[in-house]
Amino acid sequence: MSTESQDYHVLVVDDERDIRDGSERILTRKGYKVTTASNGEEALRHVEETRFAIVLLDLKMPGMDGLEVLRLIHESYPETLVIVITGYATIETAIEAMKRGAYDFMPKPFKPDQLRIVVDRAIELKQLAEEAKRLQEERQRTLKDLHLEQSRTRTVIRALPVGVMVTTPDAHVALMNPACTRLISLAGEFQPGEHVRDYVKDESFCDLVTRTSRGEVPEDQTSLTYEFSMEGDKYLRVDSTTISSEAGECLGAVTVVIDITGLMVLDRLKSCLLYTSD
DSSP: OOGGGGGOEEEEEOSOHHHHHHHHHHHHHTTOEEEEESSHHHHHHHHHHSOOSEEEEESOOSSSOHHHHHHHHHHHOTTSEEEEEESSOOHHHHHHHHHTTOSEEEESSOOHHHHHHHHHHHHHHHHHHHHHHHHHHHHHHHHHHHHHHHHHHHHHHHHOSSEEEEEOTTOBEEEEOHHHHHHTTOOSOOOSSSBGGGTOOOHHHHHHHHHHHHTOOOTTOSEEEEEEEETTTEEEEEEEEEEEOTTOOEEEEEEEEEEOHHHHHHHHHHHHHHHHHO
């Protein structure tokens, strides 16, 4: 048993004083906080005031029946584990107690070691459940943070004046910002998931993106570059870079598309001026 037993509170409910006092003595020595109750009504008052990890509950008591106490505890405090203790143990009562939410069943009289084993086992279960809950909450926080980060990244990419295309290892387009759809003159609203060839008709462009998406980049290069023209005397330059994980696994590619029409026009003017001067 871990040294954290003092963090768990146990309620012992039994109309027999010897059982209450004996159980309290045994569990207190183990480091548990222990509260006792002699009947169902008193037990429910304690449960409303204190968060108990475990309730040891006798079935046969004067006044409120133990099964009714079990039902009420299970409905209002499902995280509390109830261990039924009774001197009238039968298969039928055990089955009925389990149906109403009991964690375990222990017949009276029981030895100190039996009590310690059953309670320790219940605490270990609670610790596992609490750890699982903590990990789940941590995972949810991580997923939320990741989602926020992805949202920020997508917002930044959408606002960039240059075209950006993200592809998977099989060259299917996962993301394309508005600047990219405008530069490649994509008709209609962009819908992700198709192969790059379904968006761009230039074969050399598609071949370049396919190769970088697969990680087929020469060792002495970090990216592949290509320039091509489109209808309307528009010239584009493409820089495509493979994305790799820390383990070296190819995750796809990021392709940047830039309009270089102005540069091409300037080069032509320079050429014309040089030709005229000659």
